[in-house]
Each structure stands twice: as structure tokens, then as C-alpha cells.
Amino acid sequence: MxxxxxxxxxxxxxxxxxxxxxxxxxxxxxxKILVSMLWLGVxxxxxxxxxxxxxxxGVLNVYARRELDGSAALGAAAPMLVAGKLFxxxxxxxxDEDATFGVGKIEEFGWKSLLxxxxxxxxxxxxxxxxxxxxxxxxxxxxxxLALRDHAAGRDHSADVASALSxxxxxxxxxxxxxxxxxxxxxxxxxSCTTCGACVDQCPVDIEHVxxxxxxxxxxxxxxxxxxxxxxxxxxxxxTKGNPWGLPARDRMDWAKGLDFSVPVLGKxxxxxxxxxxxxxxxxxxxxxxxxxxxxxxxAELLHLAGVKFAVLGQAETCCGxxxxxxxxxxxxxxxxxxxxxxxxxxxxxxxxxxxAHCLNALSREYSQLGGAYRVEHHTQVLNRLIxxxxxxxxxxxxxxxxxxxxxxxxxxxxxxxEFDAPRELLAGLGEADLVEMEHHAATSLCCGGGGARxxxxxxxxxxxxxxxxxxxxxxxxxxxxxxCPYCAIMLSDAGAARDEAPQVTDVAHLxxxxxxxxLDSAQxxxxxxx
Amino acid sequence: MKILVxxxxxxxxxxxxxxxxxxxxxxxxGSGRLSELDExxxxxxxxxxxxxxxxxxxxxxxxxxxxxxxLRKALQMGANDAVLVTDPAIAGSDVFGTATVLASAARSVGxxxxxMCGMSSTDAGxxxxxxxxxxxxxxxxxxxxxxxxxxxQSLQIDRVDETGSRTIIAGLPAVVSVTDQSGEPRYPSFKxxxxxxxKQVTKMALADLGVSPDxxxxxxxxxxxxxxxxxxxxxxxxxxxxxxxxxxxxxxxFLVDATx
Numbered sequence: 001m002x003x004x005x006x007x008x009x010x011x012x013x014x015x016x017x018x019x020x021x022x023x024x025x026x027x028x029x030x031x032k033i034l035v036s037m038l039w040l041g042v043x044x045x046x047x048x049x050x051x052x053x054x055x056x057x058g059v060l061n062v063y064a065r066r067e068l069d070g071s072a073a074l075g076a077a078a079p080m081l082v083a084g085k086l087f088x089x090x091x092x093x094x095x096d097e098d099a100t101f102g103v104g105k106i107e108e109f110g111w112k113s114l115l116x117x118x119x120x121x122x123x124x125x126x127x128x129x130x131x132x133x134x135x136x137x138x139x140x141x142x143x144x145x146l147a148l149r150d151h152a153a154g155r156d157h158s159a160d161v162a163s164a165l166s167x168x169x170x171x172x173x174x175x176x177x178x179x180x181x182x183x184x185x186x187x188x189x190x191x192s193c194t195t196c197g198a199c200v201d202q203c204p205v206d207i208e209h210v211x212x213x214x215x216x217x218x219x220x221x222x223x224x225x226x227x228x229x230x231x232x233x234x235x236x237x238x239x240t241k242g243n244p245w246g247l248p249a250r251d252r253m254d255w256a257k258g259l260d261f262s263v264p265v266l267g268k269x270x271x272x273x274x275x276x277x278x279x280x281x282x283x284x285x286x287x288x289x290x291x292x293x294x295x296x297x298x299x300a301e302l303l304h305l306a307g308v309k310f311a312v313l314g315q316a317e318t319c320c321g322x323x324x325x326x327x328x329x330x331x332x333x334x335x336x337x338x339x340x341x342x343x344x345x346x347x348x349x350x351x352x353x354x355x356x357a358h359c360l361n362a363l364s365r366e367y368s369q370l371g372g373a374y375r376v377e378h379h380t381q382v383l384n385r386l387i388x389x390x391x392x393x394x395x396x397x398x399x400x401x402x403x404x405x406x407x408x409x410x411x412x413x414x415x416x417x418x419e420f421d422a423p424r425e426l427l428a429g430l431g432e433a434d435l436v437e438m439e440h441h442a443a444t445s446l447c448c449g450g451g452g453a454r455x456x457x458x459x460x461x462x463x464x465x466x467x468x469x470x471x472x473x474x475x476x477x478x479x480x481x482x483x484x485c486p487y488c489a490i491m492l493s494d495a496g497a498a499r500d501e502a503p504q505v506t507d508v509a510h511l512x513x514x515x516x517x518x519x520l521d522s523a524q525x526x527x528x529x530x531x
Numbered sequence: 532m533k534i535l536v537x538x539x540x541x542x543x544x545x546x547x548x549x550x551x552x553x554x555x556x557x558x559x560x561g562s563g564r565l566s567e568l569d570e571x572x573x574x575x576x577x578x579x580x581x582x583x584x585x586x587x588x589x590x591x592x593x594x595x596x597x598x599x600x601x602l603r604k605a606l607q608m609g610a611n612d613a614v615l616v617t618d619p620a621i622a623g624s625d626v627f628g629t630a631t632v633l634a635s636a637a638r639s640v641g642x643x644x645x646x647m648c649g650m651s652s653t654d655a656g657x658x659x660x661x662x663x664x665x666x667x668x669x670x671x672x673x674x675x676x677x678x679x680x681x682x683x684q685s686l687q688i689d690r691v692d693e694t695g696s697r698t699i700i701a702g703l704p705a706v707v708s709v710t711d712q713s714g715e716p717r718y719p720s721f722k723x724x725x726x727x728x729x730k731q732v733t734k735m736a737l738a739d740l741g742v743s744p745d746x747x748x749x750x751x752x753x754x755x756x757x758x759x760x761x762x763x764x765x766x767x768x769x770x771x772x773x774x775x776x777x778x779x780x781x782x783x784x785f786l787v788d789a790t791x
Contacts (some may be wrong), residue, residue, distance in 0.1 A: 092725060101721060222721035230589060232718050240543065248545045331721045 015438045029490075047153045050120045050146075057119040058073035058205040064112055065206055066523040073208035074197045076365040080330045081110075099457055102218025102328065104179045106113035106152050109215065116207040117149035126199030126209065129440070130445040131469075136462020137192035138170035141199035141209045144189060147172070148212070151184045160344060166517065169383065169461075181216055188461060189230050190216055194454050195326050196411040196447035217328025230457045231327055241341075242318035243284040244456060249315045255286065255293035256312075263306050265314040265413060265527050273349040276309040277518065277527050278382075281363065283356040284319050285486035291493065292355075292486035297381045297506040299355050301512055305520075307381075310353070312382035318344050320362040334370065337362070341372035352376045355509070356487035357412035358451070365417070366489045376415055378483050380423040394429040394512060395519035402431050405511075406438055406503070408469065409494060410444035410485035423484050423508050438472040450487035470495035473503055481505045532703075534576045534588045534594035537633055537664065538605055540731025541654040554756035555623050556654075560596060563603035568649035570608070570716035572709045576647050577609045577717070579747035587611040589640060593621060593632050599732060608726040610760035613730065614640060618737040626660055632747060633660075634667035635740040637715060645686065646706045650675060661708035671701040676710040691694040707741060 023038045043052045050057070066073045080087040082099045103109050126141035127133050133140045143165055150157045157165065165171040172184040181190055191214065199209045199259045220226050237246035245331055264270050266279070273279055280303065283531065286296040303310050321336035340363075343349075352362040352374050364487035377385075386392045396402070405427055413419050420442045427435050440446040449465030459465065470492060481496075481503045483489050496502030542548055542556070550558045565573075569681040573590065580586040585604055590605040592598050602613035614635050621628065637643050651658035661723070665672035672677075676688035677696075684790045687700045691712060719727070745751060769785070771778045 093728075095725060097725070099725075225718055225720040225723075232715070235718060240546075246545075248546070331719075331724070389703075530772075 010106070015259045019078060037215060046223075047118070048150050048155050048158070050149060051122050052119055054119050054121040054205055057115060060526070061115050061119040061205045064115060066112065066194050066208055066211065068100055069392060071320060072197075072206070073200050073211055075361060076369065077214055077325055078208075078211045079369045086369075087330060087334075089338060100219070101222040101330065102220070103215040104181075104211075104219040104223060106148070106180060106184075108154070108219075109148075109212075112208075113148075113215070116209075116212065117152055119205045120149060121143045121205060122146065123204060125202040125204065126207075129198035129202055129399065129444060129446075130200070131194055131196055131449060131465045132192040132462075133363070134446075135190065135465050137467050138168045138186055138461070139192040140168065140170065142167065143170055143209075144185065144212070145207060145209065146214050148180075151180070169496055179219070181224075182211040187220075187226075190220070190453075194411070194447045194449055194451050194465065194470060195452035197415045198411075198444065198447070200241050200467050201443060203417055210411055211442055214326070214328060217326075218330055218354070219328075221328035222331060226240065227328070228457050231329075231453070234323060234327065234453065234456045235329055237320055238239070238321075238336065243288060244323055244338065245284065245288045245321065247288050249318075250285040252282065252317060253312070253314050255282065255296045256300070258301060259297060260302075263300060264311045266311050266349075267316055268314065270311060271347075273347045274298060275350075276311045278303075278308065278351040278353050279311050279349045280310045280312050280327055281320075281348075281352050281354040281359055281376075282317060283354065283359040283486070286355050287317070289486055289490060291489055295355055295486065295489070295509050297384075298507070298513045299353075299362055300508040302386075302509065303353075305516060306366055306386045308386070308391070313343060313347075318343075320359040321356040322362045322366075323453045325362070325366070326451065327456075327497075337367055338372050339374070341367060341370060342375065344372060350374055353379055353382045354485070355379045355507075357417070358408040358487065361412045378417075378419060378422070378484065380508055381419060384422040384511070387426070387512075392512075392516050394426075394474060394515040396429070396431045397413065397514070397518065402485040403436055404434050404436055404477060405480045405482050406473055406476045407429070407441070408448065408473065408483040408488055409442055409483055409506075410483060410488045411445065411447050411451055414420055414445050415443060423482070426508050426512055426514075427482055430511055436474055436476045436478055437476055438469075440472060447482075448488040448491035450491045455487050455491070464495065466491040466495035467498065470499065472504060474499075478503050480511075481512060484506050484508050532581060532586045532636075533640065533642045534579060534645045534647060535637055535643045536572050536576045536588060536605065536610065536647045537660075537662060538573065538590055538591050538592050538601055539566045539652045540564070540594045540601035541566045541593060541652060541655075544653065550759045553623065555749065555758055556599070560746065563597060563600065564604060564703075565604040566620075566649060568651060568653055568655045568711060569611035570649075571711050571713050572647045572649045573605045573608050573610060574716040575676075575679060575709050575713050577703070578677070578714070579645075585679060589614060589643075591614070591633065591640070593624075593629055593636070595622075602732055603727060604719075606730045607724050608717055609719070609723060611730065613732045614735060615732055616735045616737075616740065618783050620737055620744035620749050621643075623752065623759075624747045625752035625754040626657055626663060627753050628656075628747035630660055630667050632737070632740065632742060633664055636735065636771070637664075637668060637743050639740055644703050645669070645681070648706070648708045650708050650710045652685075661706055665706035667765055668704075668706065671705045672708070673699050673701055673705060674708045678712075679707060679709070703756050750764055 101388055124142050130141055146161050170186050170189045179186055195210050210483045234244055237244055282296050285292040318339050319336050321333035325333035352363055360378050387394050446469050492505045496505055540563050553558050576588045580588050588610040590602050590610045592601055593616045599615055605611055616632055648661040658776045661674055662672055675690045677691045679691040680687050684703050686703055686705050690697055771781050
């Protein structure tokens with residue numbers, strides 16, 4: 001056999017005696033072995049060289065995911081453990097005086113968190129999709145993980161990590177703070193997170209960044225009382241009024257004024273949810289924000305037109321608690337959640353439809369941690385089902401009225417709850433060819449900036465996340481941005497208002513209602529035909 | 532030194548309120564809160580406690596059993612203990628009656644070196660109580676403090692108003708009222724909330740204070756409420772749309788008619 005590319009090597013060795021060749025082989029093998037041993041020694045010494053370590057730890061980390069069924073650490077936040085036991089607001093009398101909440105020092109992190117930090121491959125996929133990082137905030141999920149990795153190992157940062165941290169403004173400071181936040185993690189880094197979950201979704205070794213952010217936030221809120229000023233009024237409003245706006249509960253049915261049918265209220269018009277098909281969960285935005293109130297009315301009208309029997313809770317609704325939980329205030333969240341769970345139990349609620357992606361997530365994924373289990377659907381899923389079953393008839397607009405639409409996936413409907421198709425199918429029913437996708441859509445959708453309780457704080461660093469998202473929408477040339485969450489609608493409308501020209505932001509429900517009404521109007525016989 | 536903070540349990544500002552036939556407030560159970568302006572007083576008391584050696588903060592209120600909710604909030608913020616004076620005979624008291632009861636309670640608590648109040652309540656908003664309280668106790672009043680410090684037996688406040696800022700000094704014991712310019716009240720951490728559950732709330736009745744029921748209550752009130760009238764709901768204003776100056780005449784007509 002003739003090897004044209006490498007035979008010259010053999011040619012160079014031709015004529016060497018077998019003893020010499022054996023000696024060369026031995027030396028080569030010895031060098032190889034020594035280099036490998038030396039390299040393993042270097043890796044063993046450099047415990048923070050996760051570029052090397054992830055090859056061993058990555059497999060373990062994927063296996064050790066938080067969710068036993070192997071799904072991503074998205075949707076429900078990790079429950080809070082106090083001294084190894086699940087924290088439940090109903091049992092606080094049993095709590096130890098010295099109990100600590102969240103994580104204030106590196107030793108308070110669980111083993112899975114430390115494994116996460118040590119497994120980072122430093123690939124940066126998390127950072128590439130982070131809405132905060134890409135708008136100039138000092139939050140890079142990668143740098144956050146590496147900073148904690150180095151601190152956990154008791155080592156100084158390597159030169160490149162140190163310079164990346166300081167140039168992005170994410171470096172900790174040698175302040176009097178003894179806690180992680182301040183010393184290792186800059187507060188701006190911690191509070192910039194919108195909990196969109198893109199980092200968790202993208203990570204090749206399944207690091208669960210959002211869990212660690214929440215661990216730190218829980219400590220800052222529940223122990224250190226050190227959090228963005230705006231949360232003072234958020235927490236006060238949630239605790240005294242049961243909604244983030246601080247508006248009176250008696251206004252929760254205002255959205256229903258102007259409907260030409262009456263909406264039954266549990267406790268007033270009927271005694272049990274078993275008398276209806278489903279509970280329509282209005283949510284705080286759906287009750288108090290003008291735009292979202294119109295969405296609630298649209299969804300109610302669609303359910304009514306479809307012949308679905310539904311009821312609402314009216315004043316008995318209190319905030320789902322998502323904003324409190326994402327801000328780190330587990331106590332306030334549980335107080336609200338427990339109140340809702342008791343209300344649901346009182347009326348026998350089992351089936352719920354929600355119009356807000358955050359409410360959907362809390363009710364369907366998180367309330368089970370406190371004993372409340374319900375079948376919860378998003379309104380886009382319900383409408384999709386009704387159209388397929390023929391209970392609603394969607395009619396496309398006439399050609400000259402068709403406009404290009406783009407769809408913004410809400411993080412808490414899309415990435416956290418894996419629902420990308422139902423809203424798109426609804427939009428497709430309005431004219432298939434007119435749906436155009438933004439650069440970042442579906443699983444890589446770019447957050448509107450409202451999650452992680454950021455809706456209730458001012459964005460003071462970098463550029464605005466909602467503007468960045470609106471830029472992507474404008475780049476598609478669409479005249480309408482459809483979305484499926486009131487937070488997204490508010491954030492994107494605000495971004496649109498700041499521009500001279502911007503696409504209209506509307507909830508999918510309004511487009512569907514227009515399509516259904518078009519169908520009803522065309523079903524009426526025209527007067528001139530009868531003559 | 533004991534710092535005594537007088538607080539009030541008030542209806543929430545956006546709640547529906549109604550009045551009984553005798554013009555007293557119809558108190559619906561459990562939906563009120565610690566008056567927001569009193570939170571500033573509690574905050575200043577806590578800051579003062581941190582600066583002084585051996586100081587404690589006691590919170591005092593007069594009201595129904597529900598008023599304990601206001602005391603709980605103050606305890607969560609960090610007050611050491613609380614006193615609730617509750618007695619059916621006090622119902623319907625005016626500010627003079629309240630001041631009498633608070634002054635007796637302050638004397639009863641004992642060893643009080645400083646009494647602190649908010650600048651007024653958020654429901655009645657009369658703002659006179661700190662003065663009446665100081666008069667009843669025979670102590671100096673330093674009102675509308677934006678900042679305060681205690682140095683030994685002397686108290687100094689800064690009062691800031693539209694004319695400027697002035698510094699006022701008095702000797703202890705004294706009464707101070709604190710404005711909402713004095714610094715944001717703290718948000719109790721969950722640990723503080725847990726700790727507050729164990730703090731003591733002492734209940735007292737008029738008999739414990741040695742105050743005669745004849746000197747308080749609706750019958751003894753020196754202020755008489757004659758009528759309570761609801762403000763009319765805000766009507767939508769009139770919108771005049773301008774088309775190249777067409778609105779000028781309409782606006783002038785509107786202004787002329789309004790002054791007739």
C-alpha cells in the first residue's frame with residue numbers, strides 16, 4: 001500500500017535499526033505519558049479552569065438537573081428551602097429564630113449550585129441571548145457564573161475574567177459588605193435580570209442561572225432588606241391592596257362594563273365553579289391596565305360567542321404573586337398564592353384560562369408547590385382549541401385590509417411554558433403569508449424587559465430592552481406586533497410611543513375577535529339580497 | 532431612655548368610608564393600616580435608638596382592637612414593644628380626648644424621655660395632637676422636624692419650610708413631630724416580621740390609666756361634627772378641539788361664562 005501524504009515519514013526512518021526504533025517509540029510514549037500526567041496535574045490544581053473541568057463535570061451537571069423529568073429549570077422558580085425544609089408561609093411559627101432565607105454567603109449555596117458554577121464551559125451562549133447584556137447592563141450570565149465559581153474555590157479571578165468583569169461594570173467591590181451581593185456580585189448585575197430564561201435554555205451543560213439569581217434576590221429582600229427602591233411601593237401595594245398598582249379591589253370588574261352580556265361572578269351569581277366550564281382568571285393587569293382590560297373584554301366576548309360557560313372571581317381575585325416571587329420576596333408571594341388557593345378551594349375551581357403569561361405560569365406551574373393543582377390554559381390555547389372544534393369561526397380580512405404581522409413570544413408563555421404554536425396558528429388563520437418572524441423568535445425570543453419584576457423598576461443602565469425588541473419588530477417591516485401577554489403589550493407600546501413611527505401593538509385576542517366578528521357579519525343576509 | 536411613638540390606625544386612603552348617624556366614622560373591621568405619616572416617626576425613633584446607648588422604642592396607640600394591626604407594623608419595623616389603649620368609653624373622642632388618654636398612657640408607661648408623633652394623621656389631618664399632647668404632659672414641643680439629634684439631655688431639630696430651615700433646641704423630656712421629609716421608612720425584612728411575632732403588645736383600659744370616662748368619648752367632645760358631605764364625583768371635563776385657532780373664541784366664551 002502506498003500512502004502518498006505520510007509515506008515520506010517512513011522513508012526518513014528507513015535504515016534505522018529495530019533497537020533504535022524501539023527506543024524512539026519508548027521515548028515518544030514516555031513524553032506523551034508525562035505530558036498527560038502533567039496536564040492532569042495542572043487541571044487538578046486549577047479547580048476554576050472550567051474550560052477543562054466541564055468535560056468531566058458537564059455530564060454530571062446535566063444528570064443532576066433540578067427537574068426530575070429532565071426538563072429545563074424554567075417555568076416554576078425553585079422552591080425556597082430553609083434549613084433543608086420547604087418554606088411554607090403557613091408554617092412560619094415552626095421556623096427557627098436564626099433561619100436564613102436565600103443565599104447570602106457562598107457556603108449557603110447547595111451542592112447543585114456549586115456544581116453549576118464549576119461546570120461552565122465559558123462558551124458565552126447565555127450571554128449572546130441575554131437581554132440585559134445586549135442592552136448594556138452589567139449582567140452576563142456567564143460572568144455571573146464565573147465570578148461565583150472563582151469565589152467558591154477561594155481563588156482570585158483569572159486575568160481575562162477579572163478584566164471582563166471590570167470593563168462591564170459587573171465587578172464586586174471591596175466594600176464593607178460581607179455578603180455575596182456587593183463583594184462578589186454587583187447589585188446592578190443582580191437586579192438587571194428579567195428572568196427570561198434564555199441563558200438556562202441555551203446552556204450546553206444545563207446550568208440553572210435563574211435559580212441562583214433568585215437565591216441571591218431572596219436573601220437581599222428577606223434578610224438584608226437591600227433592594228431597588230421601587231420595590232418598596234411594589235411590596236406595599238401587593239401586601240395592602242393585592243395588586244402591584246395599589247388600586248382598590250372593588251375596581252376589578254370595571255373591564256366588564258360595556259359588555260353586552262353579563263359575566264357571572266363566583267360567590268355572587270353562582271356558588272361553585274362546577275356550574276361553569278371554566279374560570280376566566282383576569283389578573284391584575286387585565287383588571288387595572290387600560291389596554292389589558294380591553295384584552296380581557298375581548299377574550300370574554302370570544303368565550304361568550306363560542307358558547308363557553310365561564311365565571312370570574314371579581315374582587316376575590318388577588319395578585320398571582322409572580323412579581324413578588326421574581327423580586328425575591330418569597331413571603332409576600334406565598335401570602336398571595338395561599339389566599340388564591342383558598343379562594344379556588346372555596347369555589348371548587350379546577351379549570352382556569354388566563355390572559356397573562358405570568359399568571360399562567362404561576363397558576364399552572366408554581367401553585368402546585370403549595371398544594372394547588374389546576375388545569376390552566378392560556379387564552380391563545382383555548383381560542384385555538386375552540387376554532388379547531390368549530391365553536392368559533394375565524395374569517396381572514398379582505399386582501400386590501402391585510403397587513404403584515406409579526407409575533408412577539410412572551411418569555412413566560414414561550415420559553416418557560418413551551419407554547420410557541422397556538423398563537424401562531426391563530427395568526428395564520430388570519431392570512432398565512434402575512435406572518436413574518438423577528439430575528440429572535442420562538443425559543444430564542446428577545447424579552448420585552450418586563451419580567452423579573454423589572455416592570456416595576458426604572459431601567460437606568462444602558463439602553464432599554466423594550467426599545468431593542470421594538471427595533472427588531474420594525475426591522476421586519478410589519479405594521480402590527482401581535483403578542484399574548486399584558487406586560488409585553490405595555491412594554492412594547494411604551495417602546496413604540498418613544499419612536500416617531502412604530503407598528504401597532506395588539507394582543508392576539510383582538511385580532512381573533514375581529515376575525516370572528518367578520519365571520520358573524522358575513523353570515524347576516526344582506527338586506528338588498530332579500531328584496 | 533424610652534422613646535414613645537404615638538401612632539394611629541387609619542382607614543386605607545382608597546377605601547370607601549361611611550359615617551354613622553352620630554357623624555362618627557363607621558369602622559369596618561381589619562381593613563385599615565398604620566398611618567403613613569406615622570411610619571416616618573417610627574423610622575426616626577429607630578434611627579435615634581441606634582445612635583443612643585440604652586434606648587428602647589415603645590409604640591402607643593388609642594383605638595379599637597383592630598388598631599393592633601398598626602402596632603404590629605411598627606413592631607415589624609423594629610420597635611421593641613407596644614401599648615394599645617382600648618376602651619368602649621373612648622369611642623367618638625375628639626382630638627382633645629385622644630390627647631388626654633395618650634398623655635395618661637405616656638405617664639403610665641414610665642421613664643419616657645421623648646415622645647414622637649407624625650406631623651398629622653392621614654384621615655382627619657388636623658395636625659394639632661402633638662401640641663395638645665405636649666401641653667398635657669407639660670413638655671416642650673418641637674414640631675415639624677425634618678431631622679433630629681439627641682445629645683445627652685438636649686434635643687435638636689431642623690425644621691424646613693417654605694421660608695428656609697431653622698434649628699431649634701430644647702431639653703428633654705420633650706415631644707417631637709416628624710415630617711415626611713425626614714427620610715424613607717424602612718421596609719421590614721422577613722426576619723423582622725418573624726421577630727415581631729414575639730414582641731409584647733400590652734392592652735390598657737381607662738381604669739388602668741386613672742382617666743375618668745366622663746372626660747373622653749363623644750359626649751365630652753369639644754369639637755362637634757355637624758355634617759359630613761361626600762364630594763361630588765369628578766365629572767369629565769369639556770374637551771375643545773382646536774382647528775387652526777378655532778378654539779380661541781370657545782375658550783374665551785367659557786372663561787367669561789365661568790366668571791359670571
